Amino acid sequence: MKFVLYRDKRGEYRWRLVASNGKIIATSSEGYKDKRDCQAMIDAIRKNGSATMVVDEVAAK
Incomplete structure (x- = not known):
């Protein structure tokens, strides 16, 4: 996987995580x-x- 940093149509910076x-x-x-x-993000x-938690909302119902 890799992060791709790019500029959007408004000229702002964004990122994508690509498999x-x-x-x-x-x-x-x-x-x-x-x-x-x-x-920084x-x-x-x-x-x-x-360390991110996984919340299974399907199992909780």
């Missing part, structure tokens, strides 16, 4: 005016991603 098969599996929910802010996801 090894080329499919986009996650995208930023907002644009960032400063490239450093976008990169990528870094935070990479650092804290393994």
Whole structure:
């Protein structure tokens, strides 16, 4: 997998998480005016991603 940092139509920075098969599996929910802010979010996801909780809403019903 890889993160792809790009500019959207409004000129803001965004990221995509792309699987090894080329499919986009996650995208930023907002644009960032400063490239450093976008990169900081990528870094935070990479650092804290393994500690992310999974909530199974299907099993809870």
